[in-house]
Amino acid sequence: MKRVAIVGSGQTHHTGSRLDVNGPELINEAVIRALEDTGLKRKDIDGVLIGNMDHFEGVNGVELWSIDGNGGLMKPTIKMTTGGTTGSTLAIGGYHLVASGHFDRLLVIGWEKNSESDTTGAITTAFDPIWDRMVFAGAISGLAIDAMNYCHKFGVTPKDAARVVVRDRMNALKNPFAHVRKEITIEEVLRSPLIADPLRLWDMCPRTDGACAVIYASEDVAEKIAPKPTWILAAANRHPYSYVGDVECYPITSLYHASREAYAKAGIKEPLKEIDVMELYTPYSYANLSWIEALGLAKPGEGPKLVWDGATEMDGELPINPSGGVICTNPIGATGLIRAAECAGQISGKAGDHQVPGVKTALSTGFGGCFWSDILIYGEKKP
Amino acid sequence: MNSIEAPETLLWRESRIKIPYAWAAGETASRFFIEIRDRKKIFGTKCPSCDKVYCPPKKTCGDCFSNCGEWLEVGPDGEITGFTQALYEGGAHPVKNPVGGLILLRGASTAMLHLIGQCPLEELKIGMKVTPVFKENRQGNILDILHFIPAKQNHG
Numbered sequence: 001m002k003r004v005a006i007v008g009s010g011q012t013h014h015t016g017s018r019l020d021v022n023g024p025e026l027i028n029e030a031v032i033r034a035l036e037d038t039g040l041k042r043k044d045i046d047g048v049l050i051g052n053m054d055h056f057e058g059v060n061g062v063e064l065w066s067i068d069g070n071g072g073l074m075k076p077t078i079k080m081t082t083g084g085t086t087g088s089t090l091a092i093g094g095y096h097l098v099a100s101g102h103f104d105r106l107l108v109i110g111w112e113k114n115s116e117s118d119t120t121g122a123i124t125t126a127f128d129p130i131w132d133r134m135v136f137a138g139a140i141s142g143l144a145i146d147a148m149n150y151c152h153k154f155g156v157t158p159k160d161a162a163r164v165v166v167r168d169r170m171n172a173l174k175n176p177f178a179h180v181r182k183e184i185t186i187e188e189v190l191r192s193p194l195i196a197d198p199l200r201l202w203d204m205c206p207r208t209d210g211a212c213a214v215i216y217a218s219e220d221v222a223e224k225i226a227p228k229p230t231w232i233l234a235a236a237n238r239h240p241y242s243y244v245g246d247v248e249c250y251p252i253t254s255l256y257h258a259s260r261e262a263y264a265k266a267g268i269k270e271p272l273k274e275i276d277v278m279e280l281y282t283p284y285s286y287a288n289l290s291w292i293e294a295l296g297l298a299k300p301g302e303g304p305k306l307v308w309d310g311a312t313e314m315d316g317e318l319p320i321n322p323s324g325g326v327i328c329t330n331p332i333g334a335t336g337l338i339r340a341a342e343c344a345g346q347i348s349g350k351a352g353d354h355q356v357p358g359v360k361t362a363l364s365t366g367f368g369g370c371f372w373s374d375i376l377i378y379g380e381k382k383p
Numbered sequence: 384m385n386s387i388e389a390p391e392t393l394l395w396r397e398s399r400i401k402i403p404y405a406w407a408a409g410e411t412a413s414r415f416f417i418e419i420r421d422r423k424k425i426f427g428t429k430c431p432s433c434d435k436v437y438c439p440p441k442k443t444c445g446d447c448f449s450n451c452g453e454w455l456e457v458g459p460d461g462e463i464t465g466f467t468q469a470l471y472e473g474g475a476h477p478v479k480n481p482v483g484g485l486i487l488l489r490g491a492s493t494a495m496l497h498l499i500g501q502c503p504l505e506e507l508k509i510g511m512k513v514t515p516v517f518k519e520n521r522q523g524n525i526l527d528i529l530h531f532i533p534a535k536q537n538h539g
């Protein structure tokens with residue numbers, strides 16, 4: 001198995017609606033930026049791996065439809081799609097494909113134009129048609145039940161959740177590619193309309209149009225392309241259950257087990273101390289509390305304390321979501337891959353105004369489906 | 384969907400998926416359709432490196448990634464490079480048993496998929512010259528061209 005690095009990336013300026021481009025043209029913007037970031041040309045790329053959630057645009061076979069924009073014309077082109085985890089599946093799949101030795105320079109693309117459909121309607125089609133779909137299907141209901149359960153267990157409050165929204169919004173101000181770039185106060189979050197108890201409007205991620213492209217390289221070429229490649233140290237994922245009722249809300253079992261596997265592979269024993277930055281796919285505020293407990297950063301019920309103490313701020317012990325995270329930007333099929341691009345940006349020192357100084361190790365997650373979780377760990381040192 | 388024949392002990396659920404979509408044409412396709420809608424003119428875009436004229440127009444050349452920023456008027460006449468008639472029912476067919484053809488417009492390097500009308504199927508040939516019939520009330524989409532018809536017919 002080859003060792004694999006991320007050598008560059010590109011993102012679109014994420015926003016609520018990109019009427020000026022169609023899907024392939026949107027994708028192309030990210031691809032061009034990723035190529036520019038690495039100095040590679042389309043001809044240097046061995047293959048393309050792309051993904052989104054087909055039903056958000058109503059175009060099946062986007063890998064074909066977008067071929068002019070995605071760089072895959074007359075090259076091996078592969079699609080991976082796994083719902084909300086699509087972006088992180090791409091990040092892991094890209095790693096696997098290059099590690100296999102079949103590709104030396106692989107272009108990995110995640111994208112979505114959420115403005116083009118009714119997100120809840122489209123997500124409903126991902127639910128089981130005999131059971132959940134007739135009853136309570138949709139994007140937000142399951143997340144609200146998870147949040148409610150977590151609050152009930154530990155006395156966590158809406159104010160605790162609002163605190164992480166404030167953090168992510170502040171961080172997004174320094175990320176020129178973020179979608180929602182507007183400061184917010186705890187009171188504003190608490191006053192926003194209730195969508196599904198306890199989730200309020202500003203507890204939730206936005207719906208975003210955007211694309212992200214990441215270039216993976218094998219150990220044979222990575223150091224020739226990038227002065228400071230970001231090496232992938234570990235990847236793991238867990239996809240449990242089909243029905244909403246099967247989910248064990250706390251701790252989120254998929255993230256718990258995937259992270260323990262990834263820590264073991266990367267030799268990490270104390271994640272809070274050993275990891276320098278995290279980009280988490282946390283699409284609603286409460287996830288930024290309970291899921292950091294599942295990741296082993298805090299004891300059960302003590303996620304809020306870690307956040308209130310400032311440990312996850314830009315100048316804290318372990319900055320979380322320097323990019324502003326998913327609370328500020330969510331082009332679904334790109335979202336998990338943006339986390340990977342951001343981690344690579346942090347390690348290679350290319351994160352710009354939201355750079356965390358001295359990042360040596362980073363972790364990203366993906367979330368989707370029926371509480372599925374993906375994990376990647378990255379390092380500056382070749383494994 | 385196949386009709387289901389099952390014993391009474393096996394149940395199924397019939398439903399339909401109905402989700403609204405609003406697809407962005409983007410700047411490039413918008414300009415193309417506005418030219419047809421407002422001026423009955425058909426344009427392609429040219430790749431400066433490959434010298435290909437794309438019609439339908441492309442913003443970026445998929446091969447060399449150059450920006451295809453140069454707009455050239457093409458057609459309106461062209462020739463058929465392939466065709467067939469659909470004799471089955473298709474949910475998206477604009478007419479019953481449509482004759483679909485690939486139309487290479489004069490000056491273009493790539494063909495456009497469209498309908499062919501006013502010609503008995505047995506008279507259609509690959510290489511036949513055709514010309515577009517524009518709709519009276521044009522909405523800014525691909526069906527602002529009603530169909531292509533044999534060129535000689537259009538000139539009487």
Ligand SMILES: [Zn+2]
Binds near residue numbers: 430431434445446
């Ligand atoms: Zn070209």
